[in-house]
Amino acid sequence: MSEQICHKADIMAIHDAMDLLSGKWKISILSCMCYYSTRRFSEIISDLDGISNKQLSKELKELEMNKLVKRTVLDTQPVTVQYNLTEYGWTLQDLIHDLAAWGAKHREMIMAG
Structure with missing residues (x-):
């Protein structure tokens, strides 16, 4: 594997993205929106176990x-x-699908021991 130089601008860009998308619910909400093009508040609540109305x-x-x-x-x-x-939100679709695929592989790896 070739070594890539990590540039300060890349680190800052990743920090900005993580600042926007971090937290327990944002990625889950965006995922919900990717799979269902339009959702009502009550539908999102039912999709996400444990989130409060206020949150x-x-x-x-x-x-x-x-x-x-x-x-x-x-x-x-x-x-x-x-x-x-x-x-603009739809530009996250590939990232969300890749994250879901990685999460599934990671779960398999952990469960396999």
């Missing part, structure tokens, strides 16, 4: 602020709110 609301606001998730309020009775990935 999901906070995480969605942060993802929206960072232009990864779009919130749409529909004019229905009662009001319906839908969430979906922005075009």
